Amino acid sequence: MSKEIVRTERTKIRRIPKRGSFERETIYKILDEAFVCHVGFTVDDQPFVIPTSYARIGDRLIIHGSSASRMMRTLGWEKPICVTVTLIDGLVLARSAFHHSMNYRSVVIFGKAKLISDEQEKIAALEALTEHIVPNRWPEIRPPNELELKATTVLSLPIEEASAKIRTGSPVDAEEDYDLEVWAGVIPLKVKAESSIADEKLKKEISIPAYISGYKRA
Amino acid sequence: MSKEIVRTERTKIRRIPKRGSFERETIYKILDEAFVCHVGFTVDDQPFVIPTSYARIGDRLIIHGSSASRMMRTLGWEKPICVTVTLIDGLVLARSAFHHSMNYRSVVIFGKAKLISDEQEKIAALEALTEHIVPNRWPEIRPPNELELKATTVLSLPIEEASAKIRTGSPVDAEEDYDLEVWAGVIPLKVKAESSIADEKLKKEISIPAYISGYKRA
Numbered sequence: 001m002s003k004e005i006v007r008t009e010r011t012k013i014r015r016i017p018k019r020g021s022f023e024r025e026t027i028y029k030i031l032d033e034a035f036v037c038h039v040g041f042t043v044d045d046q047p048f049v050i051p052t053s054y055a056r057i058g059d060r061l062i063i064h065g066s067s068a069s070r071m072m073r074t075l076g077w078e079k080p081i082c083v084t085v086t087l088i089d090g091l092v093l094a095r096s097a098f099h100h101s102m103n104y105r106s107v108v109i110f111g112k113a114k115l116i117s118d119e120q121e122k123i124a125a126l127e128a129l130t131e132h133i134v135p136n137r138w139p140e141i142r143p144p145n146e147l148e149l150k151a152t153t154v155l156s157l158p159i160e161e162a163s164a165k166i167r168t169g170s171p172v173d174a175e176e177d178y179d180l181e182v183w184a185g186v187i188p189l190k191v192k193a194e195s196s197i198a199d200e201k202l203k204k205e206i207s208i209p210a211y212i213s214g215y216k217r218a
Numbered sequence: 219m220s221k222e223i224v225r226t227e228r229t230k231i232r233r234i235p236k237r238g239s240f241e242r243e244t245i246y247k248i249l250d251e252a253f254v255c256h257v258g259f260t261v262d263d264q265p266f267v268i269p270t271s272y273a274r275i276g277d278r279l280i281i282h283g284s285s286a287s288r289m290m291r292t293l294g295w296e297k298p299i300c301v302t303v304t305l306i307d308g309l310v311l312a313r314s315a316f317h318h319s320m321n322y323r324s325v326v327i328f329g330k331a332k333l334i335s336d337e338q339e340k341i342a343a344l345e346a347l348t349e350h351i352v353p354n355r356w357p358e359i360r361p362p363n364e365l366e367l368k369a370t371t372v373l374s375l376p377i378e379e380a381s382a383k384i385r386t387g388s389p390v391d392a393e394e395d396y397d398l399e400v401w402a403g404v405i406p407l408k409v410k411a412e413s414s415i416a417d418e419k420l421k422k423e424i425s426i427p428a429y430i431s432g433y434k435r436a
Contacts, residue, residue: 010264015287036306036320038256040267046228047265049258049302051324069233084267088254088409093430096360097348098370102254106269130315140400142314152316170417182358183424184417187433191306192410199388199402206401212311215405 010110011163021164024059030105030164031056031085033218035133039063040082041074048074054083055125055132061109061157062116062125072153078112083157090188094171095180101167103186109162113155125154136211191217228328229381239382242277248323248382249274249303251436253351257281258300259292266292272301273343273350279327279375280334280343290371296330301375308406312389313398319385321404327380331373343372354429409435 005022013020021027037054040047050071055062061083065072075081090103116122123143130138144152171184193215196208223240231238239245255272258265268289273280279301283290293299308321334340341361348356362370389402411433414426 010266015284036304038258038267038269038302038304040256040258040265040300042260042263042265045260046298046328047258047260047300048228049256049267049300049326051256051302051304051322053320066233080264082258082265082267084256084269086254086256086269091351091433093352093355094359096362096366097344097356098362098366100348100351100355100359102271104269108267110264126315130318133309133318134311134405137311137318138315141312141318142395142398142400144314144316148314148316170415170419173419177360178419179421180360181421181424182360183426183430184420185430186415186417187352187430188412188415189409189435190412191407194406194408197388197404197406199404201388201391201396202402203397203399206399208401212401212403212405215309217407 006161008161011108011161013163013165019165019167021166027107027159027162027164028056030087030107031061034085034087037063037083037085039071040084041071041079043074053129053133055128057125057128059159061159062128062154063113063157064126064129064152064154067151067153075113075155076115076153078114080110080112081157083109088189090186092171092186093184095173095177095182095184099171099173101171103167103169105164105166107162107164109157109159111157111161113157116154116156119149122149122154125156126152134211134215136209193217224379226379229326229379231381231383237383237385239384245325245377245380245382246274248305248325249279252303252305255281255301255303257289258302259289259297261292271347271351273346275343275346277377279377280346280372281331281375282344282347282370282372285369285371293331293373294333294371296332298328298330299375301327306407308404310389310404311402313391313395313400313402317389317391319389321385321387323382323384325380325382327375327377329375329379331375334372334374337367340367340372343374344370352429352433354427411435
């Protein structure tokens with residue numbers, strides 16, 4: 001069974017604590033719907049924030065990148081990092097400027113990433129990354145060869161010190177503003193897949209698989 | 219006229235430099251389309267990455283938050299920060315696992331944010347934040363009062379040391395993989411607004427303005 005999420009001063013939800021959660025189920029649902037995270041790390045007192053894809057394997061977050069990249073070289077040193085995942089669900093239009101908001105679901109994870117060096121574990125992590133973003137893709141494609149594996153750094157971050165923050169629903173206005181003649185409500189936002197575009201070098205006889213033509217997030 | 223973007227060791231595009239840009243026009247186009255950034259800052263060697271909305275006024279990025287929040291209290295100290303904006307345009311499906319990628323447009327800005335304390339400048343910044351996310355909204359809503367202004371910290375980050383990184387188009391496979399019997403191409407992704415949901419407390423006679431019913435990103 002999963003270890004309990006560690007609650008620390010760093011993951012404490014200071015602003016509007018009722019929006020916070022430390023439940024693995026809540027955190028994992030967000031992590032499993034999104035596929036891009038923003039990784040924060042510090043080099044010589046300068047923070048860097050880099051977007052990258054990720055996958056979850058059990059209680060670990062997997063990220064990967066070129067072995068030559070600044071981020072991968074830095075994170076391999078087991079420095080403290082912060083990984084943030086954000087889903088924007090809607091724009092919340094209140095009657096006053098002050099109470100405008102967004103509906104969102106976000107996760108913040110603190111920790112140190114470990115290098116995955118075992119070859120079989122590394123391949124499994126790359127499979128998880130591909131399958132997280134496009135389920136059913138891995139069995140069809142050419143797996144990484146020795147050189148490609150060497151050129152790819154894969155890191156594993158334990159999901160131990162983490163929290164989720166969620167806002168849903170209508171605007172909440174100041175009592176006296178409900179009388180104003182202003183439209184208020186929510187504009188929902190969704191990430192949608194459009195019709196896929198075949199590579200112009202695609203061989204004519206290859207038809208589009210159902211997992212691509214029917215691709216959906218969430 | 220805008221000062222030239224400063225190119226530094228930090229904004230150097232190390233991986234695939236042809237995807238990089240230091241043009242203000244390219245950087246601003248991305249900043250003007252997106253509306254959520256991830257702000258990175260460091261407290262006691264621990265990086266934090268927090269999602270928040272933003273606006274651009276000329277050559278400055280504006281962010282705001284509760285005066286009580288950890289981020290706003292920290293950034294007010296003029297510490298080095300990193301602000302990253304990411305738009306995901308599509309999933310790039312190659313014939314090999316290794317060449318899978320994403321189409322994206324991202325901007326990274328390094329610098330120190332300054333507190334906006336002048337009241338008129340602060341209100342103008344809040345107007346820019348609202349109008350950036352929902353154009354035409356500001357003239358309709360109740361503007362912030364004294365207490366609300368006090369409870370809100372607004373920061374301005376000069377866009378001086380910044381870069382954009384962009385990937386577009388088809389997968390690029392290894393020459394020998396083009397013969398494989400694998401579908402390859404791009405699944406485009408778009409953020410779309412769905413039908414707005416009126417607040418249940420909305421007065422019956424208030425109809426939905428065109429800038430909300432016709433809301434679109436980009």
